[in-house]
Every structure is written in C-alpha cells, then in structure tokens.
Amino acid sequence: MEAEGTKDRIINIAGSIFGRFGFQKTTVDEIARAAHKAKGSMYYYFRSKEELFQEVVEAESKVFSRELAKAMNQGNTAKEKLANYTRTRIHLVREMANYYEAMKNDYLVHLDFIETIRKKYDYEEKVRIKMILIEGIANNEFEIGNEDLTAQVLLTILKGFEMPFLLNHKDYEIDNKIECLLRILVRGLEKC
Amino acid sequence: MEAEGTKDRIINIAGSIFGRFGFQKTTVDEIARAAHKAKGSMYYYFRSKEELFQEVVEAESKVFSRELAKAMNQGNTAKEKLANYTRTRIHLVREMANYYEAMKNDYLVHLDFIETIRKKYDYEEKVRIKMILIEGIANNEFEIGNEDLTAQVLLTILKGFEMPFLLNHKDYEIDNKIECLLRILVRGLEKC
C-alpha cells in the first residue's frame, strides 16, 4: 500500500496544476490525466471542481500553518515568537507569490467560496497572534490595551506587507524592512 | 485666460465620469458631450485619452496631497503630525474607495502609465513621512535608526491598511483600529 492515498495524491497533483494555471484555467480532465485516472474518478473523491480546489487550499494552508507554528515556537520569549512569526510569514508568502500570480485572473471573478476559506484562516491567524500577545502580557514583556484589536491590527499590517510582492513589485530590501518593522512593533508593544 | 478655464472644467467633468465608470468604460465622446464640446475639441487640450486621464489623476492627487499636508500641519509635535497624517490618510482613501471601485476593472489591464504616476506619488508621500520623522528626532520625540527605511515601512503599513476597504470589506471598527495602530507606531518610534 502506498504511503500516500489516492485522494492525497490527487490533491497534490491538483495543487501543482492549480498553482501554475489558476482555478479557472485548470480543467478537471487535465488533473485526472496527470494523476493517471479517468475524469469520472475525480468525482468519486470530490463532489465538484470547487471542492477539489478547496481541499487543495486547505492542505496548503495546513502546511503554511504548521511552518508558522514551528517558527513561532522556536522563540523563547513572546517578543522572539512575534519576530519569528513575522519573519517566517513574510517569507512564506513571498515564496507563494508565484502561486498567487496564477490566481490573479481568478481574483476578480470573486469566487465566494475562496472568500469563505480566507476568512477562516484569517481568524486562525488572528487567534495565533493574540496568543503571542497574551503570553507577552503574562510575561511582563508587553503592555497592551485591547489584545483582540491589537492582534487584528497586527494581522492587517502583516497582510499589508505582502501586497507589494503580491503585485509583482519585487523588493530586494525586504529583510531590512522586516527588521525595521519588527523594531517598531516590538517597541510599540513593549512594556517600558 | 479663458482657455485655461475650459481645460480645468474638462478635467473636472472627466474626473467624475472616470470615477464612475473607470478608464476603459469611459469614452472620450461621453466626456465631450458632458462638457458640451465636440470630441475633436478634446484633442485640442489633450494629446490622448491617456493624457486626459493622467491630468485627472494628477489634479486629484494634488487635492489629496494638500489635504494631507493640511492635516499634518495641524499638529504641533511630530507625534501629533504623524497621528493626524495617518488618520486623515486612511479616511481620505476610504472616501475614495468607491472611486477605486470603478478602476478595479482597469486594474488587471496593467496600464503602465498609471504605475508611473503611482510611483511618483509614493515617493512624495515617503518624503513627507520622512520629514515628520526627522522633525521628531530633532525634537527628541523619536529615536530611529534609519529614517529613510522607517519612512518606507510606515508608508507600506499605511498602504496595507487601505487594502481591506479597497476590496469591498467594509470595516466598521476602522477608527478603533487606527487608534490602536497609532498607539503601536508612536510607542514604537518614541524615545523612551
């Protein structure tokens, strides 16, 4: 028996094809052929093309989440955790930029199921940031009025930082910017 | 001169039409009719539709700039200036969100002359923020390693903040978020 089930194999293959061509320009038959299956078989595992895509995004988000959690836990203090989280997040998103590139065409076609997924992962991320903040408050590292609002704002900042390279603008100074941003954020949250 | 008045009138009328329908879906003839002129007359004042649009953007950017400068100068300290600048900028962009709405269709058609304008005004804005920072350092309000990089990062944060409502997501908590952001930024830059 293969370590990887058929369904997971399809998800992986679909992921690489969706990543190259986006949701709309990828056909179910194309994925089926790449997976050496008949198109009909796809509908044994997934109710629709949308559901297949959703599972691909879900799987990739899990990897994203795991990497982020790992980076975060490599720090001892809340400050370090926030810093590692920020650095890793920005770099991960940057690596995924070419992935987003293919999705750009789908972007205006406002697929509302994507919106749903996005919201869910935004929420998860906010919770994770909030946890760092709460830990920092408990540690006497941070002094924050409203952790929930602050977590939301930090997430907005992080998401804003990805915009430049989400829209082609290459940024060779990104590492300097990240450190500069972190200096402001950490000092801004710090208990002094 | 009378001619200068006509040109400005055309720019204003064109602005409101471009604002409603975007660059592509607005026709030169439409603008001409609204200005009670023949289409040919448009080409007496502007070399092309692009140039007309460019002048519209230029004019509106000037208003934007002036409002920002005004808000900024209402503060006495650098901290106040930064705060006023931030608040005004975010609110101005939000008011313009419906304007951007119409432009969304043009967005993917990557009009590179728009990119040029954007770069120019980004630079101006960065300079303005940098001036606040330098003033703050001179005042002993701020303590900043690299003002240029910091100004760039602040601009990136501000531009990131506009993304949510640039993409429909209405945000009823925006004022709380702005104050929360400002608290972080000001404390993050503060000399303590």
Added chain:
DNA sequence: TAGTCGACCAAAATACAATATTAGTCAAAA
C-alpha cells in the same frame, strides 16, 4: 490666432451564431 466643430478613418470593441470544451452524471465493470 486660439478655439471649435463634425465628418472621416483605422483600429478596437461588440454581438452573435457555429463550434468545441468542460463540469458533472451514470451504468457498467474491475
């Protein structure tokens, strides 16, 4: 002479019908 006009043109956008792909189904079979 600065400003306006509208007929005119080539290029681009649109409309529409014919054609081809595609998402999704299903009965049969492995």
Added chain:
DNA sequence: TTTTGACTAATATTGTATTTTGGTCGACTA
C-alpha cells in the same frame, strides 16, 4: 470500493459581421 469512458447540459471559444471608439484633419468662427 474504485475505476472507467461514453454521455449531456452548460459554458467557453472561435470566426465573422457590425458597431463603437480613439484619434485626425481641414474648415469654420469669434
């Protein structure tokens, strides 16, 4: 349980006739 490929309705694409649009120009005027 899993796979298949023929099948269909809906969607997308293509080719083409038609219209619209950006832009020009010579004539006109105040």
